[in-house]
Amino acid sequence: MEYSSTKEILMIKYIGAVIGFAYRGIIGAIAGYLIGSLLDSLFFKNNKTTTSRSRSPFSSSEQSVTxxxxxxxxxxxxxxxxxxxxxxxxxxxxxxxxxxxxxxxKERANATFRTFNEVIKKREISAQRICAYLTPRTRREVRLQIVHFLFGIAQADGSVSVSEVDQISLIAGYLQLSRGEFESIKAMFFKNAESAYKILEIEKSATDAEVKKAYRNMAKKYHPDKLQHMDEAYRQGAEEKFTKVQEAYETIQKERGI
Incomplete structure (x- = not known):
């Protein structure tokens, strides 16, 4: 479909030449071809730009990552x-x-894990260097999902250690996420009296109106549609965060009788 669309655009100059010839002979054909070529250039450039953006789900600027x-x-x-x-x-x-x-x-994951096994057993890795590479090449919602995923790893063995929290905190900072964003995701893995407010990135002293506004903002930030261009595992992670935001808001609603 995409090839067909591009091909139709490239036909403009030839159509212009035919129409020009019908009205003004060879001179009209030349003029029609030149005008059509100009339109080709404009339309094809716009189409190429749009296609490039749609194919670069990780890109947040001119830089991209495969x-x-x-x-x-x-x-x-x-x-x-x-x-x-x-x-x-x-x-x-x-x-x-x-x-x-x-x-x-499974096949692609296994191939990637062969490299992963070498990385985890033999090499020292710089989180700062990795994040410096990823940050300009990924959208903010992708980086938020990375931090959520890292907390999921830390919790997989039954508990999240202080050293793991500290390391994820550093990574979140290197990914240029705010402290509030980090605390919001962290609170999704630590249930206590303050968790609901931290998830919504507000203080417990916030007014009811501020709570409602915060909920709307967070629901928008973590809406699964923001990661619809990603693979299923990332979309599932987005849905988990979105659910936590809803649960946090419901908890505060019950607490305050909103």
Whole structure:
């Protein structure tokens, strides 16, 4: 369909030439061809730009990252979190594998994991360097999902350690996410009296009107449609965050009788 559309656009100059010839002979044909060529250039450039944007789900600027590079850099961040508490948990490893199988299929995930096994066992990795590469090449909602995924890994063995939280906090900062955004995602994994407010990125002293406004803003930020261009595992992660936002709002509603 896309090829056909482009082909139709490129036919404009020839159609112009035919129409020009019918009205003004060879001179008209030349004029029609030149005008058609100009239209070709304008339309094709716009079409190419639109197509390029639609094919670059990770890109937030002129820079972009290939799916393969994204996967390997994400796996490197995973390895940092897995090793943060000084031991490699098999349950955390399994969580990462399951996530990648769900996102990319078993064959592709296995191929990627061969590289991952080398990374986690042999190499020292710089979170700052990885994030400096990913940040200008990924949209904010993707980076939010990365942090959510990293917390999921940390929790896979039954508890999230202080060292894991500290490491994810550093990564969130390197990804240029705000402290409020980090605390919001963190609160989705730690249930206490303050969690609902942290998830909505507000203080407990917020007015009812501020609570409602915060809910609308967070529902918009974490709406699953923002990751509809991503694979299933990422969309599922977005749905989980969106559900947590709804649950937080419902908790505050009940508490306040809103």
């Amino acid at each position: 799916p393969g590079d994204f996967e390997l850099n994400l796996l490197s961040l995973c390895s940092i979190v897995i090793k943060a508490d000084g031991q490699v948990s098999q349950r955390e490893m399994d969580y990462v594998r399951q996530y990648f199988v769900q996102a990319y299929g």
